[in-house]
């Protein structure tokens with residue numbers, strides 16, 4: 001079945017045509033490892049995971065690269081501000097490499113808890129400095145780069161068109177924040193591709209332009225080229241990458257080797273919190289750990305993300321993710337009921353219909369809300385049978401909710417304090433002794449301590465009361 005993807009480059013949904021039959025090459029902009037990734041960041045990686053899984057489901061062979069930005073990402077996304085890594089290092093009294101190692105490990109653990117399939121190549125910017133430097137030299141040699149006292153800049157006036165991804169008019173206000181009034185720049189939107197390091201800068205390399213370090217944008221251009229070549233299928237990132245980072249990547253590739261590297265550019269929309277931006281200053285940045293403390297597993301957050309198409313904004317609320325947790329448990333229970341059923345189910349046509357509609361949904365630019373609608377239809381199917389369980393397992397190749405381990409998750413509820421666990425055990429004994437009055441008393445005591453318990457077929461379900 002034809003795969004359709006929305007391409008930011010053409011502003012429309014297109015039939016996907018791979019460069020090579022049944023093979024797909026993808027470059028995904030990875031995290032800047034200066035602090036813990038938040039759930040907004042993970043929305044982008046859940047989207048990346050769905051994309052990978054959808055291609056695999058369609059029988060594609062994947063060559064997927066993701067970078068780890070461990071140098072050169074300035075606080076402004078463009079050319080101003082401090083390097084995020086250096087800033088974090090100073091704050092935490094460590095060196096930037098230690099910071100990178102620590103947060104990369106935390107990021108990988110979070111990916112694992114979200115059951116996100118890892119790209120075949122994960123590469124650090126600092127491991128590819130030579131390739132970046134060579135690309136800068138090519139850009140200069142081809143007449144697109146020039147040196148100032150601050151670094152090497154890209155001359156956008158040399159391009160046939162800039163920007164190409166966004167329809168933004170560069171004279172408009174939207175880009176005002178990017179304009180850095182620097183008399184040494186030839187054009188206001190020229191951007192740094194290589195940055196000369198100040199005296200006290202920790203991450204710097206010898207280069208033809210003195211001790212210096214790469215700009216964030218050149219990193220991805222050079223790593224994409226090194227690992228996927230000068231032309232690959234898909235480049236992914238978040239919508240915030242469209243106006244600066246990805247525009248500049250395209251510009252650099254044109255400067256170095258004459259063309260845009262990726263045929264399809266795909267971008268995941270933002271996760272909002274209470275209708276607004278997630279930002280440190282508002283104190284509304286959440287990590288997966290914060291969700292777990294309130295009783296929602298990382299996989300419940302993944303399921304929560306499926307409530308909206310990746311190109312739509314998604315509003316995060318704790319109520320929303322706790323409902324997703326309940327839904328996830330219902331999904332697991334539904335799967336187990338089918339798995340443990342001895343009934344036979346011979347409505348092959350119905351199974352085929354489910355399969356076709358699921359495939360149609362995921363191939364339609366990853367329409368996860370529609371795909372989930374079909375999953376719930378399957379769960380509601382009156383006849384329970386192993387065939388339905390196998391169908392759900394197949395769908396889970398795309399959903400990545402680790403359904404095969406459903407039982408394990410239902411048995412081990414997350415983050416319940418020992419005190420509550422002990423009370424639950426005490427209540428279980430009271431019930432076994434048919435002392436229901438005592439059991440009810442313990443239930444009230446648990447409630448007073450902030451938890452609600454519910455008896456289900458697969459044991460006791462515990463929920464934290466949210467105020």
Ligand code: AMP
Pocket residue numbers: 029030031032033039040041042043044237238239240241268269270271272278
């Ligand atoms: P960074 O580590 O800042 O480079 O961001 C990592 C990824 O997370 C990028 O693809 C961003 O576009 C994405 N991202 C950042 N904030 C959000 C958000 N609130 N919602 C969705 N994606 C986000």
Ligand code: ZN
Pocket residue numbers: 028029030220245
């Ligand atoms: Zn990037």
